[in-house]
Amino acid sequence: MNVTVQSTAPVDSAIVSTAPVGPALSRSISVWFGENARDLPWRRDGFSAWGTLVSEFMLQQTPVSRVIPRLAEWLERWPTPTDLASVPPGEAVRAWASLGYPRRALWLHAAAVQITERHGGIVPEDVDDLLALTGIGDYTARAVAAFAYGHRHPVVDTNTRRVIARAVAGQAQPAPPSRTRDLDSMSALLPAEPVPAALFNAAIMELGAIVCTSRSPRCADCPIRDACAWRAAGYPAYTGPKKAVQKKFEGSDRQVRGLIMAELRATHHPVTDAEIDGVWPDAVQRDRALAGLLADGLAVLVEPGRYALSQG
Numbered sequence: 149m150n151v152t153v154q155s156t157a158p159v160d161s162a163i164v165s166t167a168p169v170g171p172a173l174s175r176s177i178s179v180w181f182g183e184n185a186r187d188l189p190w191r192r193d194g195f196s197a198w199g200t201l202v203s204e205f206m207l208q209q210t211p212v213s214r215v216i217p218r219l220a221e222w223l224e225r226w227p228t229p230t231d232l233a234s235v236p237p238g239e240a241v242r243a244w245a246s247l248g249y250p251r252r253a254l255w256l257h258a259a260a261v262q263i264t265e266r267h268g269g270i271v272p273e274d275v276d277d278l279l280a281l282t283g284i285g286d287y288t289a290r291a292v293a294a295f296a297y298g299h300r301h302p303v304v305d306t307n308t309r310r311v312i313a314r315a316v317a318g319q320a321q322p323a324p325p326s327r328t329r330d331l332d333s334m335s336a337l338l339p340a341e342p343v344p345a346a347l348f349n350a351a352i353m354e355l356g357a358i359v360c361t362s363r364s365p366r367c368a369d370c371p372i373r374d375a376c377a378w379r380a381a382g383y384p385a386y387t388g389p390k391k392a393v394q395k396k397f398e399g400s401d402r403q404v405r406g407l408i409m410a411e412l413r414a415t416h417h418p419v420t421d422a423e424i425d426g427v428w429p430d431a432v433q434r435d436r437a438l439a440g441l442l443a444d445g446l447a448v449l450v451e452p453g454r455y456a457l458s459q460g
Contacts, residue, residue: 173315173372174337174348180371181351186358188212189219190295191350197271197296199223204288205256210247218247230269232260238457241446242413250409250446254458255283273297286327294349300342302334303349307356312337314360318377320386321362404428404437412447418454 189195190203202222206215222243226232232240237257244253259281263271271292272278278289290301306322312333313322323329337352339345359366367373378384397403407427411419428434438455441447450456 171339173375174339174344176371176375177311177355178339178344178348178351181347181354184358185350185354186212189216195296196223196227197273197292198227198229200296201259201271201284201288201292202256204291205252205283206247208252208288209249214247218243218245226260228269229260229263229271232257233264236459237445238459241409241457245413248406251444252283254445258282259284271296273299275299275301291349294346298342298346300338300340300345301349302331302338303353304330304334305353305356307353307360308334308349309356310362311352311356311360314365314378315372315376318381318384319388320378320384321388323388401433401437401440404430404433405441408434408438408441409446412455412457418450418456420455421453424455 185191190200199219203215203219206219206222225243226235237254240253240257241250244250247253262281263269267277272281273293273296275289275293278284278292279286284292287303287305290303293299294301294303309322309325309330313319316333316337334349334352337348339348355370359370367376367379370376373379404427408424411423411427424434424438425431428437438447442449442455445458447455448458
């Protein structure tokens, strides 16, 4: 997120020690962010809109620590959408390496081609134009518009939802995502001006990521602890509807797909059936995983019994 963190005015103790709502809550969190934000590449001054878009793709379901080095390598190799669009999609998948969910690499490559062809190689700033690109959903479109271009939009991720659920609704965890409800809840807190709004979008995410965490919240360090409805209620357990639990990775088709993809990425020549047979002992599951990769366009059959990464 391309939000430059600069020094801010001292925290107003009256705001933090009483129950801030709306603008006061937003300001308290933003002031805290100005003093405690992590130094992340996408928050630095001058970080490009393309870099912001790439970082948002990479950060989906991947820890920040794993994204930072891969992002630097990616932007050095492909500093613009046109640079990425000029290579086969298989090269994007190969460079994606261990980030997981390699379809994101294909989607990012497709988006780069569309940006090049429709927008002259410039990442669009309009949310609807961003949503029209492959692989970009509501969160990513709003994040790019807000953080790269400074437009005022509520940007809601898992961390944002958790902070609002606790501080405002008094719940231990947020209910399953609801686009309308989540955007309305964030809009009620969002500052009116674009720059403070972008800052607050980043600040509330950061608060949820490093203080108001899911399993071990550091309530004593929270800048709005005296305003938190969940804390005031005595930290009641969450009893509402729950989102589906993700299936175990070990032994799953996802794991087998990952092993086959690693085999395909490791070489620039086609991989044989015999080589793929060696990555997993269960032939039925292995064949199912390979069929899924072919159907998704991540792998291609170049000739009978020989496979490669997609070349577009």
